[in-house]
Amino acid sequence: MRALRLTAWGEAPASAEVERPVPHGTEVLVRVEAAGLCRSDLHVIDGAPGALPYRLPFTLGHEVAGQVTALGPAADGVSAGDRVVLYGPWGCGSCARCAAGADNYCDRRNTLAWHGAGLGRDGGMAEYVLVPSAGQLVPIGDLPADQAAPLSDAGLTSYHAVAGLRHALGEDTTAVVIGVGGLGHLAVQALRATTASRVLAVDVREDALALADRSGADFSTLMRPDTARVLRARSGGVGADAVFDFVGAPQTLELATGVLRSGGELAVVGSGGGSLTVSKPGVLPAGFRLSLPFWGTRHELAAVVALARSGALHVETERFPLSAAAEAIDRLRGGRVRGRTVLVPD
Known part of the structure; x- marks a missing residue:
């Protein structure tokens, strides 16, 4: 599959051909329908060596919406065909904050080599993304993917x-x-x-x-x-x-x-x-x-999706094909984007 990968700090991400992930254990494979691009991605791309704990290379993209396509043998809570949005911050999974659905305030955040999808772990600027468990997914029903993806961070x-x-x-x-x-x-x-x-x-x-x-x-x-x-x-x-x-x-x-x-x-x-x-x-x-609020909880993401499905939240977006990611990044960096940038697989 095609993926937008960060291979060197301070350099533009590159499109690459990588193996499609296979889910094991509790993992869930999601076919990406849309991935948001935001200034946090620019901060990651522009990071100096050693400034972030992430190990290169990895696929960018922490705002992701798509459809469940495969499940590991121990996965539960979702079914193939479900349309979902990813809860982007992934914590240690075992501290009290993570257990309560507040991975954004994980007690072990400063000890991890990642902070979530597209943040040290492979994210959604690809055709597929592998998610650790169904607990990182929120159903979106018939909400358009380009509306759902930005909800996972901006919303x-x-x-x-x-x-x-x-x-x-x-x-x-x-x-x-x-x-x-x-x-x-x-x-x-x-x-x-x-x-x-x-x-x-x-x-x-x-x-x-x-x-x-x-x-x-x-x-x-x-x-x-x-x-x-x-x-x-x-x-x-x-x-x-x-x-x-x-x-x-x-x-x-x-x-x-x-x-x-x-x-x-x-x-x-x-x-x-x-x-x-x-x-x-x-x-x-x-x-x-x-x-100093940072991101949000899984339960709050479900509330945000509910507001969007009711019509109370509407994201202003500009869409780009994934193959035009370089142009989208350039426009975002130059402040020439209205609302939120969304990448859609070609």
């Missing part, structure tokens, strides 16, 4: 961030989403679907604001020197109850803390190189709480 990460702050987002509250890209536009939708909060969106691109509006934001604005004042005014003058920063750059963190009300919640999802200096007393809002 799940956004939903997990929102779920963590949902307690603060009741009636007459304000949530601010900074960065309305592949994750941010799904966060806007998750907020509208699962909270009573008004949703304000910020970006530096006009087309991203249009995407925020299509996703259901109550108000969207470009990031300018007076944006914090504008957002505070839209929140009734008190500031936001919760801010979701999907960029994480110095400028966005400054905006996030500038618009947050006392006792508010800040979730930093983006990895844009920004930092916060915590001091008391200091310039940060009194009583504010900070979270």
Whole structure:
């Protein structure tokens, strides 16, 4: 089968012919219908030797949807023909977090030579992908594969961030989403679907604001020197109850803390190189709480799929054949992708 393989750190992945996997034990073989491409893949590709524990080579792709085609003799919970999405973070499988379906917070994460499908283990940018067990699969029914695949990271990460702050987002509250890209536009939708909060969106691109509006934001604005004042005014003058920063750059963190009300919640999802200096007393809002959400749980992925099947979540996608992966990577790297990039086997 054809697969997109990372063979050297800092170099472009290469298309290669590899053997189709055969499932053993509890393993499940999935025929790939769609695989998402995201900036996490770029971070992996660009990694310096030794920066990540992964052993080369391996097949990229951690956002994967497809159809079960074969099962190992000890596999159960799925049947051949089932359409599924992969739960991407694979932990040790034995700690309390993994047992509870929270591989994203595996207690042994720092000791593993992988972090999941396409992250040290062979992923879904191929014709087939081998999954350790049916526990890493969530059924999708008739949901289109190009909608389902991005849910396993972009949808799940956004939903997990929102779920963590949902307690603060009741009636007459304000949530601010900074960065309305592949994750941010799904966060806007998750907020509208699962909270009573008004949703304000910020970006530096006009087309991203249009995407925020299509996703259901109550108000969207470009990031300018007076944006914090504008957002505070839209929140009734008190500031936001919760801010979701999907960029994480110095400028966005400054905006996030500038618009947050006392006792508010800040979730930093983006990895844009920004930092916060915590001091008391200091310039940060009194009583504010900070979270650094990462990916999500298997149970949350099932909830995300349910929202998508109900029509409450829709992923803006750009599709490319797997053979055009180099072009897709180039467009993503250049910031020329609207929403989420999806690769489809030729």
